[in-house]
């Protein structure tokens with residue numbers, strides 16, 4: 001029996017369809033209704049496809065060099081991933097969704113859980129249709145909306161909305177008569193929160209779909225999967241166990257890492273790459289009021305290389321910092337420790353760990369920083385961040401980044417970011 005309150009408050013999982021490809025199609029009218037694929041960093045493999053590209057049976061994860069010719073032949077538009085565009089579109093999407101929900105939890109770049117009160121007639125379809133229209137009108141992106149009593153069932157409803165032709169992108173699991181038929185369509189490995197191992201165990205037990213997991217013996221689940229499994233089953237049965245998380249959990253670490261366009265063999269190049277990542281990571285920390293007291297750098301050869309090499313080095317600080325100059329000095333020193341002239345390095349990165357909120361920092365007695373020094377550092381970084389925000393990123397940066405970056409990532413087919421850069425707005429020629 002479902003309780004009355006669960007019928008009044010609903011949970012929806014709102015998901016943007018083919019998000020990266022949709023963003024590209026939205027800013028470039030030539031790409032609409034065309035087959036579009038997006039490549040991963042460094043133009044490595046296919047990470048997103050428009051429905052038209054799916055229809056051509058182009059697979060996800062395919063290395064670009066292997067399918068380049070075929071894509072050419074089929075006239076598929078190929079684009080490098082443009083994360084500033086996707087990030088900006090995501091922000092716009094979430095801001096619009098906020099106005100149409102009680103609470104919102106941004107779950108990923110293109111997914112959000114929202115809670116919503118059911119109207120008197122219990123029918124949320126008009127609401128869902130309105131949200132879909134609003135987002136399509138404003139951003140040119142199509143949504144899928146799954147509605148249930150809780151997160152697990154909202155996720156399932158979203159899957160059903162995608163797979164059932166007549167759903168028109170909306171599926172409300174609460175308002176159907178025999179849900180068992182629908183739950184049987186969802187295989188266990190597709191259920192949110194079920195990992196590979198759990199799925200294998202369930203399959204061995206003969207539990208193959210969401211309906212069978214819902215009806216499985218609860219003690220058996222508790223014994224094998226503990227409280228997490230039990231909660232999942234309770235949610236499948238319509239109880240609400242997993243709350244909506246409106247406040248972002250503080251980050252445990254900040255990592256900036258990239259694959260190189262060409263392998264690196266010179267120390268100078270490695271140091272420059274790590275310095276650029278450190279500048280980005282420091283700015284990221286400041287934007288979240290965080291400081292780090294453990295700084296790690298790492299580098300490795302390609303996974304396909306015969307001589308595998310991987311090394312990392314770190315430094316612990318007595319005073320946590322977010323000051324780019326301080327961090328750069330450390331990163332430059334650490335890069336010497338991980339460098340090895342005998343290996344062609346294909347990827348490197350920096351990690352900021354032991355993060356603490358800048359407001360509640362403990363002052364070290366051994367390495368005491370005067371208030372004046374601290375104020376100077378804070379105002380310098382603030383000035384740099386605000387100038388970079390105003391004049392588009394990297395207006396102010398460190399000299400080390402200015403030399404030629406022979407190793408930089410391949411992004412040969414990058415779209416212009418017309419939503420974040422005024423210079424990139426398309427012009428109309430009359």
Ligand SMILES: [Mg+2]
Nearest residue numbers: 016017018110
């Ligand atoms: Mg999506």
